[in-house]
Amino acid sequence: ETGVTQTPRHLVMGMTNKKSLKCEQHLGHNAMYWYKQSAKKPLELMFVYNFKEQTENNSVPSRFSPECPNSSHLFLHLHTLQPEDSALYLCASSQELAGGFYEQYFGPGTRLTVT
Amino acid sequence: GESVGLHLPTLSVQEGDNSIINCAYSNSASDYFIWYKQESGKGPQFIIDIRSNMDKRQGQRVTVLLNKTVKHLSLQIAATQPGDSAVYFCAENSKGTSYGKLTFGQGTILTVHP
Numbered sequence: 001e002t003g004v005t006q007t008p009r010h011l012v013m014g015m016t017n018k019k020s021l022k023c024e025q026h027l028g029h030n031a032m033y034w035y036k037q038s039a040k041k042p043l044e045l046m047f048v049y050n051f052k053e054q055t056e057n058n059s060v061p062s063r064f065s066p067e068c069p070n071s072s073h074l075f076l077h078l079h080t081l082q083p084e085d086s087a088l089y090l091c092a093s094s095q096e097l098a099g100g101f102y103e104q105y106f107g108p109g110t111r112l113t114v115t
Numbered sequence: 116g117e118s119v120g121l122h123l124p125t126l127s128v129q130e131g132d133n134s135i136i137n138c139a140y141s142n143s144a145s146d147y148f149i150w151y152k153q154e155s156g157k158g159p160q161f162i163i164d165i166r167s168n169m170d171k172r173q174g175q176r177v178t179v180l181l182n183k184t185v186k187h188l189s190l191q192i193a194a195t196q197p198g199d200s201a202v203y204f205c206a207e208n209s210k211g212t213s214y215g216k217l218t219f220g221q222g223t224i225l226t227v228h229p
Contacts, residue, residue: 002160031215043159043204043219056216090158094215101147101166101208102215106158 004107023091138205145207
């Protein structure tokens with residue numbers, strides 16, 4: 001266990017549905033991230049939050065809407081997704097190390113299938 | 116554009132052998148590197164990291180080597196075990212980028228045969 005939990009672990013949704021992914025970290029970190037992992041592609045960073053403030057939006061379509069109510073929780077709200085959005089969605093958290101580096105710890109991911 | 120990539124997509128070894136997984140990066144400003152292990156159905160697991168002011172760092176059964184001259188990173192696993200079978204990713208970061216924004220390679224599939 002890395003101290004980062006994600007729910008649900010699996011999700012099947014239609015293109016007209018609205019669903020949310022949840023991430024919680026128990027590590028006392030201040031930064032949280034959403035990544036997308038598709039088959040045969042490197043992990044893609046979607047969003048970065050630091051102390052609840054969004055600091056990075058990596059050109060993610062508006063059908064993905066993140067929310068960070070506090071430093072321990074991160075949500076990804078999904079609506080009107082496309083089949084190509086099917087992927088493993090990973091949450092990570094980190095704390096700044098000496099020297100300005102960040103060691104990221106990942107959750108187990110949510111396997112999303114859009115039908 | 117800047118990228119981090121792996122030389123070999125798959126690696127098969129016998130139990131007890133040493134494994135070497137390679138990674139090339141192109142961003143000369145990269146100064147922090149991490150190796151992750153991802154088992155089936157799990158998220159990436161931190162293995163070891165190295166900063167650009169070092170050439171080598173050792174952990175438990177793992178060693179990371181960094182060659183900044185040729186922008187090459189490697190992960191050595193000693194006495195490889197079946198439990199080491201997984202996908203291994205290298206990732207890089209430049210100090211000062213947005214809260215540790217990592218760039219990942221595609222991954223190498225390591226299969227350990229008993």
